[in-house]
Amino acid sequence: MAKKSLYDYTFDDLSGLLLDNVDAVVIVDPAIDAYKSIIRKGMFETFLKESGIYHDLILDLWFHFNDSNEKVAGDYQIFADNTGVFKSKYSRRLKLVLEDEKISHLVQLTVYPFEDASKYIFVMDEFNDNESLQESLTTKKINTIQNTYLFSMYIDLVADTTSSINVTEISDDVVNYNLKYSDWRMMIVNMIWPEDQEQFLRRTDPEYLKKNFTPGRTSSYDCMMRNLEGKFIWVKLIFSRAQTYNDDDYRFVFMVQDINDKSMELMSTLQKYEEKAIKDPLTGVLNHGEIETQLNNALARRQSSEDPISIMMLDLDKFKEVNDNYGHAVGDTTLKHFAKILMDISVEEKALVGRWGGEEFVIVCRDKNGDAAFELAERLREKVAAYQFPDIYHITCSIGVTELAAGDDFKGAFDRLDKAMYASKHNGRNKVTKL
Numbered sequence: 001m002a003k004k005s006l007y008d009y010t011f012d013d014l015s016g017l018l019l020d021n022v023d024a025v026v027i028v029d030p031a032i033d034a035y036k037s038i039i040r041k042g043m044f045e046t047f048l049k050e051s052g053i054y055h056d057l058i059l060d061l062w063f064h065f066n067d068s069n070e071k072v073a074g075d076y077q078i079f080a081d082n083t084g085v086f087k088s089k090y091s092r093r094l095k096l097v098l099e100d101e102k103i104s105h106l107v108q109l110t111v112y113p114f115e116d117a118s119k120y121i122f123v124m125d126e127f128n129d130n131e132s133l134q135e136s137l138t139t140k141k142i143n144t145i146q147n148t149y150l151f152s153m154y155i156d157l158v159a160d161t162t163s164s165i166n167v168t169e170i171s172d173d174v175v176n177y178n179l180k181y182s183d184w185r186m187m188i189v190n191m192i193w194p195e196d197q198e199q200f201l202r203r204t205d206p207e208y209l210k211k212n213f214t215p216g217r218t219s220s221y222d223c224m225m226r227n228l229e230g231k232f233i234w235v236k237l238i239f240s241r242a243q244t245y246n247d248d249d250y251r252f253v254f255m256v257q258d259i260n261d262k263s264m265e266l267m268s269t270l271q272k273y274e275e276k277a278i279k280d281p282l283t284g285v286l287n288h289g290e291i292e293t294q295l296n297n298a299l300a301r302r303q304s305s306e307d308p309i310s311i312m313m314l315d316l317d318k319f320k321e322v323n324d325n326y327g328h329a330v331g332d333t334t335l336k337h338f339a340k341i342l343m344d345i346s347v348e349e350k351a352l353v354g355r356w357g358g359e360e361f362v363i364v365c366r367d368k369n370g371d372a373a374f375e376l377a378e379r380l381r382e383k384v385a386a387y388q389f390p391d392i393y394h395i396t397c398s399i400g401v402t403e404l405a406a407g408d409d410f411k412g413a414f415d416r417l418d419k420a421m422y423a424s425k426h427n428g429r430n431k432v433t434k435l
């Protein structure tokens with residue numbers, strides 16, 4: 001046949017040549033959610049079944065990560081039915097990975113709908129190595145520019161349509177979706193962090209977009225969103241209204257940018273600064289300002305709730321002698337170990353520990369009445385007395401305890417606490433006093 005003259009070829013010759021060269025042909029009936037393979041060659045003998053479920057075929061073709069056969073999270077697979085609707089010819093390139101293989105196969109897919117669009121013909125061909133290499137190099141260039149953008153699409157609010165949808169983790173090409181913007185919005189909200197869903201619905205509402213965006217205006221906000229692996233990450237949602245001269249033309253570009261690494265780094269930095277602002281630099285417990293704030297918070301909570309709250313003050317006995325006899329470096333070490341004893345027990349008790357100043361510490365005991373706080377103070381006193389401190393070996397502490405009353409103000413409660421602690425000092429130290 002190859003030796004025929006150009007003018008001698010007939011339709012039957014060409015149809016035969018096409019069928020000989022094509023790698024896969026599949027007929028699809030979306031009405032019964034089924035497909036049948038007519039031709040399967042090469043990789044498609046493994047990739048395609050003789051017949052199967054159309055929804056599953058769409059998942060295999062589209063809903064997997066680039067260069068992988070790993071499926072995207074189930075939440076996103078709800079879009080599969082919208083992806084598999086074709087009203088006209090459609091063509092795109094896919095990267096498919098067979099099970100137990102690591103390399104991807106570059107495939108050209110062309111869809112031919114029947115005249116009434118009731119059924120489709122899928123024609124697929126695998127590219128050869130040189131073509132695949134060229135495509136791979138081009139893709140890498142694109143990824144270096146757009147690797148932070150997870151998703152983009154075009155929106156027409158008047159027509160209530162979406163188009164040019166691109167999910168970069170699935171493919172570098174535009175994905176075919178037959179999806180209204182109003183439907184997309186209500187489907188994607190389930191991928192937004194629950195606390196951010198109300199804001200998402202408000203900011204993506206068509207009337208909000210029409211009211212707040214002049215032509216050419218771009219706006220964005222950050223939230224947490226489930227990625228294709230099913231994990232929540234920080235993203236930036238970007239809306240940009242198309243620059244037109246028609247005030248009634250409401251077309252937008254919407255993009256989702258991955259900012260998770262930068263956001264986590266920023267939050268880590270903020271947390272470090274926050275800890276510096278509220279923590280005592282020597283002992284690591286709350287500093288004077290923060291424990292005073294927590295005391296005021298406890299008083300406010302007691303005014304509005306019947307749940308008991310108690311506070312205690314602890315003071316190391318004869319601590320001046322430690323500094324005088326062993327030096328301030330040993331004194332600092334002693335304070336660190338003392339603070340750790342308080343923290344270890346208080347974490348179990350869900351109590352807050354702060355350094356009031358010098359060798360004095362304050363603990364806020366939530367959900368504890370005076371008797372329970374007294375018992376906790378006794379445990380702390382015994383623990384400190386038995387502890388072997390570096391260099392000085394043993395030291396004791398005196399503790400004052402008081403339960404907050406509904407009518408307490410800060411001065412009254414703290415004066416009572418201070419008197420309780422000094423009563424322990426006055427009565428021989430290494431004691432607990434409750435007032």
